[in-house]
Amino acid sequence: MKNRPIGIFDSGLGGLTAVKELLNILPNENIIYFGxxxxxxxxxxxxxxxxxxxxxxxxxxxSMNVKMIIAACGTVSSIIGGSNVNIDIPFTGVVEPTAMAASASTKNGKIGIIGTTATIKSGAYKHALKKINSSFNVFEQDCPMFVPLVENGFIKDNDKAALIIAEKYLYSLREKGIDTLILGCTHYPIIKKLISKVMGPTVKLIDSGSETALFAANLLYSLDYISTRNTKGVCSFFVSDTVEGFSKTASLFLGRNINQDVKIVDIDSYTI
Amino acid sequence: MKNRPIGIFDSGLGGLTAVKELLNILPNENIIYFGxxxxxxxxxxxxxxxxxxxxxxxxxxxSMNVKMIIAACGTVSSIIGGSNVNIDIPFTGVVEPTAMAASASTKNGKIGIIGTTATIKSGAYKHALKKINSSFNVFEQDCPMFVPLVENGFIKDNDKAALIIAEKYLYSLREKGIDTLILGCTHYPIIKKLISKVMGPTVKLIDSGSETALFAANLLYSLDYISTRNTKGVCSFFVSDTVEGFSKTASLFLGRNINQDVKIVDIDSYTI
Structure with missing residues (x-):
């Protein structure tokens, strides 16, 4: 069991921001990523x-015989929490670990959440925060243009169009006086500097991917599931569309160059 | 045969800009739309x-027994032309009718094309234009942010972020001195005014959805496939995701209110 890979998935490549953190914490683990x-x-x-x-x-x-599954996707994590999906191996989404980190960070109890429309609509982060401390003041905002901006390279912290769109989405959260903002989508760390520019230096940004990687590593320790390997683990990448251009885009999210191949999965054929 | 419906599809709801035109030209036809x-x-x-x-x-x-199929999607039309897919009923994509309209419009032979990344990469519009007249000067530009901008409501012709992004994509086409610009994606008519503002009043914009509707109507006449119905036809809508909010978004593309229901299709289950 210990030397089986860790499975991580996302709707696309944003979840690689969680893989980046996991590689830092647990370099000897094998990882299977599906986007x-x-x-x-x-x-x-x-x-x-x-x-x-x-x-x-x-x-x-x-089917890849993983020892643990991480849903490194704010949207999936938000939806799956309220469902009755039964996953019979260790599992975590990003919502609870991120809410926990935000609750540890806030001083004034005012916490903001940004994410995709589906994530915000689910109320999952808000619910998790209120479960930790019902007196928290929680403010939510969906930012549906942030994923397209990131995926199309509008990521510089002085990008004019991105700044105008970020200001439109974020000004009301800023006005509320929050001191902590949850980046509830694993794409958002790529524009962390830009978001911080709009929110101001007093607002702490909580990165859902890295908080979740931290929790997953702790969970594996507590279950005694950590690999006994003494050498660097292998990261294998799978996607459901083209592999063309994968390395370039994936390197952006992963923060390092990817050398190995990526394989295509016929994802429609997997059912319970 | 004559009273069977016309089938139209798109990756999403952009293709409804073609339905809008078809309803104007052939109000007595039944239409089945799939997004x-x-x-x-x-x-x-x-x-x-x-x-x-x-x-x-x-x-x-x-499977819905349509008499003709229209791919009201620039991306599908661009890809399917170069493939060996065999559709054994009357079919048209948007590429050829739009190229024909552009060739009729241009005075100086300089034609621009904008579309999704897949559309521009395919070279389909350029190929179609060169086939009509090999002396045309054709300039292409993908505009991957235009669909997200439209879908997230950044559609006013004075929207600052949309104008900055449009300027970034379009300035080189403007510099080339084109007099005709193909809107190679059925989403783009929604931001036609904004695009026109950036391109200037001397550049004629060619709407792929409406040119294709016009051609499809002519084709049905020439085949003697026009409905014999004397009353207004029925438009039926099918989608592969939620029906929630469909009416509101669809009304934007269709330019009129939608009253009837929309049904969900399990599209994965359809194969040749």
């Missing part, structure tokens, strides 16, 4: 469709 | 994936 690039994005789609896709993603990772 | 909202967008995906999805979309429409 559903053939059906990306999830965040603008309905609960039922997202759930159907998430179940197929999980079944694929299970 | 693959569960897998939208197509334009950022690979040739193989787009082709697989397009074949499923076509098979669904065939």
């Amino acid at each position: 559903d690039t053939g059906r990306v994005p999830y965040g603008s789609k309905s609960r039922d469709t997202i759930l159907k896709y998430a179940i197929q993603d999980i079944e694929f990772l299970k | 693959d909202t569960g897998r939208v967008p197509y334009g950022s995906k690979s040739r193989d994936t787009i082709l697989k999805y397009a074949i499923q979309d076509i098979e669904f429409l065939k």
Whole structure:
């Protein structure tokens, strides 16, 4: 069991921001990453469709004999929490670990959440925060243009169009006086500097991917599931669309160059 | 045969800009529209994936006993032309009718094309224009942010972020001195005014959806496939994701209110 890979998935390549952190913390683990690039994005789609896709993603990772599954996708994590999907191996989404980190960070109890439309609509982050401390003041805002901006390279912190759009989405959260902002989508760390520019230096940004990687590593320790390998682990990448251009885009999210191949999965064929 | 419906599909709801025109020209026809909202967008995906999805979309429409199929999607039309997909009923994509309209419009022979990344990469519009007149000077530009801008309501012709992004994509086409610009994606008519503002009043914009509707109507006449119905036809809508909010978004593209229901299709289950 210990030397089986860790499975991580996302609607696309945003989840690689969680892989980046996991590679830092647990370099000897084998990792299997699946990005559903053939059906990306999830965040603008309905609960039922997202759930159907998430179940197929999980079944694929299970077929790869993973010891744990991480849904490194704010949208999937938000939807799956309120469902009755039964995953019979250790599992975590990004919502709870991120809410916990935000609750540890806030001083004034005013916490903001940004994410895809599906994530915000689910109320999952808000629910998790209120469960930790019902007196928190929680403010939510969906930012449906952030994923397209990131995916199309509008990521510089002085990009004029991105700044105008960010200001439109974020000004009301800033006005509320929050001191902590949850980046509830694993794409958002790529424009962390830009978001910080709009929110101001007093607002702490909580990165859902890295908080979740931290929790997953702790969970593996507590279960005694950490690999006994003494050498660097291998990261294998799977996608549902083209592999063309994968290395370039993936390197952006992963923060390092990717040398190995990526394989294509016929994700429609995976069902419970 | 004559009173069978016309089938139209798109990756999402952009194709409704073609339905709008078809309803104007042939009000007595029954129309079946399918929007693959569960897998939208197509334009950022690979040739193989787009082709697989397009074949499923076509098979669904065939199962509805349509007399003709219109791919009201720049991306599908661009990819399917170069493939060996065999559609055994009257069919048209948007590329050829739009290229023909552009060639009729240009005075100086300088024609621009904008579309999704997959559309521009395919070179389909350029190929069609060169086939009509090899001396045309053709300039292409993909505009991957235009679909997200339209879908997220950044559509006013004085929207600052949309203007900055449009300027970034279009300035080189403007500098080339084109007098005709093909809107090679059925989403783009929604921001026609904004595009015109950036291109200037001397550049004529060619709307692929309406040119294709015009051609399709002519084709039906020439085949003697026009409905014998004397009353208004019925438009039926099918999607692959949620029906929630459909009426509101669809009304934007269709330019009129939609009263009837929309049904969900399990599009994965359609194969040749």
